[in-house]
Amino acid sequence: MPLIAVLPGDGIGPEVTREARRVLEALALGLDFEEAPVGGAAYLLTGRPLPEETLALAKKADAVLFGAIGDPRFEALERRLRPEAALLGIRRELGLFANLRPATLFPALADASPLKPEVVAGLDLVIVRELVGDVYFGEKGRRHDAEGLRQGFDIMSYNEAEVERIARVGFEMAKRRKKKLCSVDKANVLETSQLWRDVVNEMATEYPDVHLTHMYVDNAAMQLVRAPAAFDVIVTGNLFGDILSDQASMCAGSIGMLPSASLCAWSGDNGMYEPIHGSAPDIAGQGKANPCGAILSAAMLLRHSLGNEEAALKVERAVGEALAKGARTADLGGSMSTAEMGDAVLKELV
Ligand code: NAI
Ligand code: MG
Numbered sequence: 001m002p003l004i005a006v007l008p009g010d011g012i013g014p015e016v017t018r019e020a021r022r023v024l025e026a027l028a029l030g031l032d033f034e035e036a037p038v039g040g041a042a043y044l045l046t047g048r049p050l051p052e053e054t055l056a057l058a059k060k061a062d063a064v065l066f067g068a069i070g071d072p073r074f075e076a077l078e079r080r081l082r083p084e085a086a087l088l089g090i091r092r093e094l095g096l097f098a099n100l101r102p103a104t105l106f107p108a109l110a111d112a113s114p115l116k117p118e119v120v121a122g123l124d125l126v127i128v129r130e131l132v133g134d135v136y137f138g139e140k141g142r143r144h145d146a147e148g149l150r151q152g153f154d155i156m157s158y159n160e161a162e163v164e165r166i167a168r169v170g171f172e173m174a175k176r177r178k179k180k181l182c183s184v185d186k187a188n189v190l191e192t193s194q195l196w197r198d199v200v201n202e203m204a205t206e207y208p209d210v211h212l213t214h215m216y217v218d219n220a221a222m223q224l225v226r227a228p229a230a231f232d233v234i235v236t237g238n239l240f241g242d243i244l245s246d247q248a249s250m251c252a253g254s255i256g257m258l259p260s261a262s263l264c265a266w267s268g269d270n271g272m273y274e275p276i277h278g279s280a281p282d283i284a285g286q287g288k289a290n291p292c293g294a295i296l297s298a299a300m301l302l303r304h305s306l307g308n309e310e311a312a313l314k315v316e317r318a319v320g321e322a323l324a325k326g327a328r329t330a331d332l333g334g335s336m337s338t339a340e341m342g343d344a345v346l347k348e349l350v
Helices: 013-026 041-044 052-060 084-094 162-176 191-205 216-224 238-252 290-303 309-324 339-346
Strands: 003-009 032-035 063-068 098-104 124-130 141-143 151-155 180-186 212-218 233-236 258-264 274-276
Touching: 003 013, 003 041, 003 052, 003 098, 003 162, 013 032, 013 290, 041 151, 041 274, 052 084, 063 084, 063 290, 084 290, 098 162, 098 238, 124 162, 124 238, 162 191, 162 233, 180 191, 180 216, 180 258, 191 212, 191 309, 212 216, 216 233, 233 238, 233 274, 258 290, 274 290, 290 339, 309 339
Parallel strands: 003 032, 003 063, 063 274, 124 233, 180 212, 180 233
Antiparallel strands: 098 124, 098 258, 141 151, 258 274
16 A cells, blocks of 8 residues: 655645645545655754654655744754744655746636736646756855955756756657757856756757757746747756746636656656645635645655556546636635635535
8 A cells, every 4th residue: 555644834824735635635546645744843843844754654665745834933943943944854864856836727716816817828838847856955155255355155067967956857748748858057158057958958869859949048937938839848057946836836816726846867766746836824824825725735646656647647637627616715716715615626526
């Protein structure tokens, strides 16, 4: 029986994760669930944001269903004790190098984006973001330069193996979708990007059916606003992916709608699945949060870690049906509670 580690976290994490778990349970797939505290919730219990037992469970499980973390009461703590440290710890320990962020516009939400409905119509893209390298993980520090001025530095680097494994995920994803892969870099200026582009081009010979294009990141930012529906799969590094995926999320209406997967292999291994939003302290504990991002993350879990495409589609369809029938939490202009929205989705799960 597949084991799902449920790590609800803090803030609205537990509220939305409860609905995602209910959806998984309703599918009656014989999954085992084991829950453990993480982030602020774990700090309160154990004095650490990522207790060893929680990490052990995440490693042992077939997949991790994650809520959100970021309890503001612990913001002043040193970096390693803050709730967010748990997220980086799990990513690092599980080797989750590939972050998949689909941005899909459910037709019922055509008016929800700040962009015009005709611009976002048909939006269905996935950003494949490298998650454990790039300028975020390179050598960094402070020093004084030759003139005695304070200087900060962060080294951007990728080796070819790191580019290859993320490019592989991008190509495999494109192969299963509309067969269009756009690799985003800044190869006109950055050496790291030139290597990135070389490696991606070399791999393209293995995927003759995938149409590969390259785009500079500044142009990509512009195209994501001009014609987001023209994209299928975007593969990019950690920094560019961070920025572009937040930008793309707004095309889909609400941050509460978007799921993500973090994988250590194309499929079959223990990935982590979470909505892209944070702990939303401003609405935590009020039962107002939109659980759709968490529920759609559960769908990604079914698809990528359990290889159950049919069940994944069933969940995604149920969310679409619920929205089509007018189910809305406050972020979408409605008045349903988190649990009511979960009920509305469950009702469509047939
Ligand atoms: P946030 O995503 O928590 O909230 C941003 C805004 O979106 C807020 O107004 C919030 O009410 C709203 N929102 C978010 N999720 C929603 C949902 N499901 N339904 C309805 N409205 C929703 O980002 P913020 O405020 O910048 O960060 C809060 C904390 O979360 C911080 O400590 C941050 O570090 C942490 N964080 C954690 C993440 C994670 O666990 N993966 C990701 C992003 C932030
Ligand atoms: Mg971000």
